[in-house]
Amino acid sequence: MLSWFQNDKFPIYLAPMARVTDIVFRQFCKEQGADVMVTEFVQADALTREDPKLWETVDFTEEQRPMGVQIFGSNPVSMAAAARLLEDRLQPDFIDINFGCPADRVICMDAGSSLLRKPAKIGKITAALVKAVSNTPITVKIRTGWDDNNIVATEVGHIVESEGAQALTIHGRTKMQGYSGEANWSIIADVASKLTIPVIGNGNICSAQDVIRIREQTKCAGLMIGRVALGYPWIFREIKHYLEHGHVPSPPSLEERWKTIIEYTRRIMARPFRDERHSDLRWMRPKFIALTKGMEGSRKIRGSLGKVNQIEDLELVAEKHLENYSTFCN
Numbered sequence: 455m456l457s458w459f460q461n462d463k464f465p466i467y468l469a470p471m472a473r474v475t476d477i478v479f480r481q482f483c484k485e486q487g488a489d490v491m492v493t494e495f496v497q498a499d500a501l502t503r504e505d506p507k508l509w510e511t512v513d514f515t516e517e518q519r520p521m522g523v524q525i526f527g528s529n530p531v532s533m534a535a536a537a538r539l540l541e542d543r544l545q546p547d548f549i550d551i552n553f554g555c556p557a558d559r560v561i562c563m564d565a566g567s568s569l570l571r572k573p574a575k576i577g578k579i580t581a582a583l584v585k586a587v588s589n590t591p592i593t594v595k596i597r598t599g600w601d602d603n604n605i606v607a608t609e610v611g612h613i614v615e616s617e618g619a620q621a622l623t624i625h626g627r628t629k630m631q632g633y634s635g636e637a638n639w640s641i642i643a644d645v646a647s648k649l650t651i652p653v654i655g656n657g658n659i660c661s662a663q664d665v666i667r668i669r670e671q672t673k674c675a676g677l678m679i680g681r682v683a684l685g686y687p688w689i690f691r692e693i694k695h696y697l698e699h700g701h702v703p704s705p706p707s708l709e710e711r712w713k714t715i716i717e718y719t720r721r722i723m724a725r726p727f728r729d730e731r732h733s734d735l736r737w738m739r740p741k742f743i744a745l746t747k748g749m750e751g752s753r754k755i756r757g758s759l760g761k762v763n764q765i766e767d768l769e770l771v772a773e774k775h776l777e778n779y780s781t782f783c784n
């Protein structure tokens with residue numbers, strides 16, 4: 455069994471999120487208490503073509519372990535070749551296969567959630583990867599099915615388990631749902647009760663209380679947090695505290711939130727990213743807006759955040775905001 459599930463540990467994963475969960479954001483979530491992390495998905499073929507940007511995407515630090523690298527594709531042979539390369543170069547703690555992405559560009563390649571229409575092919579890919587790497591566990595992430603009339607989570611769960619996958623994450627929505635509507639936790643609970651490998655539940659988890667409730671009501675072996683962490687990475691600290699002490703700690707003060715946002719931005723800027731979009735902070739504006747959402751007076755600073763180019767601009771917004779609001783929040 456994967457070590458992070460042993461002795462009834464109940465790991466909380468940070469969900470893989472393309473263009474969000476880069477190495478710096480992951481570190482930030484790790485410091486707040488995320489137990490297990492997975493890189494955003496990368497195309498297996500492109501890894502074997504040595505695309506440097508993709509190798510940067512799957513980079514991680516020792517501190518971030520246990521760390522998985524997620525790949526997607528359609529061809530079992532090239533996916534197996536990518537898995538071997540990853541094992542040789544990075545020795546990740548696991549390699550996760552994406553069978554859940556609903557994006558058109560991925561569906562067109564007959565990868566991601568497209569394969570939920572072909573459970574036998576999911577089995578073939580899983581078997582090829584399990585065979586290709588001897589020291590790296592293979593895990594799988596799926597959605598419940600293509601649409602409400604084609605729910606395949608249990609069938610796919612049994613297939614990947616029998617082909618040697620060591621854990622299964624289920625995002626409780628169908629491909630057709632995209633990211634809207636409620637996640638279907640009764641399907642996740644059903645699969646978790648039928649499989650021997652650990653099942654990690656995912657979808658709409660918004661609070662420490664949600665985690666406790668789902669832990670009590672299902673046989674999930676761990677849970678995965680996605681979009682809430684984008685704006686509120688402190689959720690990991692709240693969950694860990696609740697699991698250990700039975701109550702939610704005080705939320706971070708306004709000062710702490712700003713200190714973390716600025717430190718996070720500094721770390722991003724210090725990274726030698728190859729991507730040109732990292733030359734100023736324009737690309738981070740949506741992240742600033744997400745990270746300040748819910749703060750007292752956050753609506754009033756949205757306009758200024760939308761103009762941030764350099765770290766000094768961000769510090770100025772923080773300074774003014776703290777002047778106006780810090781006393782209300784402490």
Ligand SMILES: Cc1cc2nc3c(=O)[nH]c(=O)nc-3n(C[C@H](O)[C@H](O)[C@H](O)COP(=O)(O)O)c2cc1C
Nearest residue numbers: 469470471472494495552625657658659679680681
């Ligand atoms: C911006 C964004 C990017 C995502 N990228 C990936 C990805 O690379 N791989 C993957 O398996 N899921 C990806 N997902 C799906 C999430 O991992 C997760 O399954 C989904 O957001 C549901 O969890 P939530 O309701 O807690 O957000 C992405 C989601 C978002 C919002």
